Amino acid sequence: MAAIQIPKRWLLPNSQGTPEGVFLNRRQVLRSLGYSSLGLVLGANTGCDLDLGGFRHRRRTAGALGRRFRDRFPARRNLDFGIGDRSLTPEEVSSSTNNFYEFSTNKGAVWELAQGYPVDPWVVEVGGLVHQPRTLNLEDLFRRFPLEERLYRFRCVERWAMQVPWTGFPLARLIDELKPLASARYVRFVSVHDPDRMPGQGNTYYPWPYYEALRLDEARHDLAFVVLGVYGHALPMQHGAPWRVICPWKYGYKSPKSIVRIEFTEHQPPTFWNDLQPSEYGFFSNVNPDKPHPRWSQAREEDIGTLEKRPTLLYNGYAEQVGHLYGGQEV
Numbered sequence: 001m002a003a004i005q006i007p008k009r010w011l012l013p014n015s016q017g018t019p020e021g022v023f024l025n026r027r028q029v030l031r032s033l034g035y036s037s038l039g040l041v042l043g044a045n046t047g048c049d050l051d052l053g054g055f056r057h058r059r060r061t062a063g064a065l066g067r068r069f070r071d072r073f074p075a076r077r078n079l080d081f082g083i084g085d086r087s088l089t090p091e092e093v094s095s096s097t098n099n100f101y102e103f104s105t106n107k108g109a110v111w112e113l114a115q116g117y118p119v120d121p122w123v124v125e126v127g128g129l130v131h132q133p134r135t136l137n138l139e140d141l142f143r144r145f146p147l148e149e150r151l152y153r154f155r156c157v158e159r160w161a162m163q164v165p166w167t168g169f170p171l172a173r174l175i176d177e178l179k180p181l182a183s184a185r186y187v188r189f190v191s192v193h194d195p196d197r198m199p200g201q202g203n204t205y206y207p208w209p210y211y212e213a214l215r216l217d218e219a220r221h222d223l224a225f226v227v228l229g230v231y232g233h234a235l236p237m238q239h240g241a242p243w244r245v246i247c248p249w250k251y252g253y254k255s256p257k258s259i260v261r262i263e264f265t266e267h268q269p270p271t272f273w274n275d276l277q278p279s280e281y282g283f284f285s286n287v288n289p290d291k292p293h294p295r296w297s298q299a300r301e302e303d304i305g306t307l308e309k310r311p312t313l314l315y316n317g318y319a320e321q322v323g324h325l326y327g328g329q330e331v
């Protein structure tokens with residue numbers, strides 16, 4: 001049934017800019033090609049892909065760990081976490097629209113470049129202000145804690161949004177297990193550094209490896225989630241296999257992928273996007289419709305599945321749960 005397949009990567013130039021720069025450039029390119037400005041992501045990445053039920057889809061969504069840990073999926077859905085009246089984003093959309101600059105700044109190109117990336121074995125170093133520095137392996141991550149599925153809203157600072165079923169366990173569980181010292185006030189995550197296999201890391205404009213951090217009370221909040229899977233199976237590489245963190249009330253860049261180091265610190269650690277553009281990306285980066293990005297409004301967002309445009313929600317709709325963390329400040 002494949003009729004016309006536009007080679008997606010040819011539509012869009014790689015950009016050296018910020019993620020937002022890419023978003024806006026793509027919009028302009030697509031517009032000039034006759035796409036609606038709303039169709040930017042979907043039109044570029046899935047609208048032309050007519051083999052959704054077939055081989056290409058299975059290859060794109062397969063867990064990066066192969067058959068290992070397949071007994072851990074699917075996990076039971078925790079119904080305390082819902083997405084209101086929004087619809088779940090189709091997997092063919094979220095699995096083909098990714099920000100993972102280690103592979104490419106082109107959202108539609110990431111999944112294919114990430115195919116076959118080796119994630120087994122995987123070692124996570126734990127250090128800084130902990131009782132005992134140690135390492136974690138895949139068994140520790142996949143077998144130590146009960147897994148559950150949660151539907152979360154997700155909002156990128158570039159204004160696109162989605163709703164996805166993540167599988168994992170609360171980050172608080174992992175933090176408790178690692179026993180940070182009483183003096184620890186922040187937790188820092190470092191993503192994998194592998195320029196030989198990650199073409200995007202050849203771009204030395206960026207301070208690789210990717211690094212992010214949360215204040216410890218944020219990280220211990222029940223919504224902060226260690227993610228091992230999506231749509232009922234282990235993570236495909238483009239979503240940050242073998243594990244990542246998801247912090248759904250913050251802009252997407254606060255949810256680091258493919259983590260190899262966890263560190264507890266007393267002082268606020270530097271973060272990747274804040275180091276690159278401090279005037280545009282704060283440390284907290286909570287979703288806030290009333291706080292415009294210096295280059296655009298954040299009042300509205302676009303759903304990459306339905307292409308609906310709608311108002312942005314304070315804390316991405318999680319204000320009741322997380323508002324108290326900030327006491328009306330720091331948003």
Ligand SMILES: Nc1nc2c(c(=O)[nH]1)N[C@H]1C(S)=C(S)[C@@H](COP(=O)(O)O)O[C@H]1N2
Pocket residue numbers: 019094097098099100101102155156157191192210238239240251252253254255256257258
């Ligand atoms: N290591 C790493 N983590 C990352 C990124 C990245 O480029 N590298 N991009 C971030 C951004 S900007 C977003 S919006 C989300 C995208 O997650 P997804 O591709 O799984 O939807 O991952 C975040 N985590």
Ligand SMILES: [Mo]
Pocket residue numbers: 019099155156157158251252253
């Ligand atoms: Mo993002």
